[in-house]
Amino acid sequence: GENVEQHPSTLSVQEGDSAVIKCTYSDSASNYFPWYKQELGKRPQLIIDIRSNVGEKKDQRIAVTLNKTAKHFSLHITETQPEDSAVYFCAASGASGGSYIPTFGRGTSLIVHP
């Protein structure tokens, strides 16, 4: 099955700095890579996603890059703000017997200091 590794487990930055979170996956058949933000005690919420036919996607201060050859993808947050502080999860999925089963990374706790 799919295995997703996520690094770092904790990331501490100053407000205004950039933050980068990296994930690797093992199954070359994976073709959908979402990123979720989970604030303390809240539900995970999708912040950006990318499919395997695209190398990069941007949405305001957030961008995701995908390297299919190396099987890794990254989340980039620019001009970080204190409200960006949360746990971020990457995931990878693909078609497996007609179903869509995402495998999640273990999460990165991002702390943005004012």
Added chain:
Amino acid sequence: GAGVSQTPSNKVTEKGKYVELRCDPISGHTALYWYRQSLGQGPEFLIYFQGTGAADDSGLPNDRFFAVRPEGSVSTLKIQRTERGDSAVYLCASSFGLAGGEQFFGPGTRLTVL
């Protein structure tokens, strides 16, 4: 608008008891997923429904866990003879369509087995 809802929000039970956790997906979403999230971990897949049928139950840890979705909408996760190791947050998510769609998570049920 109405998102995914889960009840109860918290459940405390004693070892050996039976519990039921309920999920109400977004109206019209045909796919429904159950996950288990332990502290400091990403969501761990349990079971996936497409309509009324369990399309993939490979994540259920053992036969004490069972889930149903009799009318293709509300789903119930059932855990028999609970053990302390079952303590976790149980998340439900729904999505529209078959594969690769955004998943919308519920707030979760925090299960504590004493």
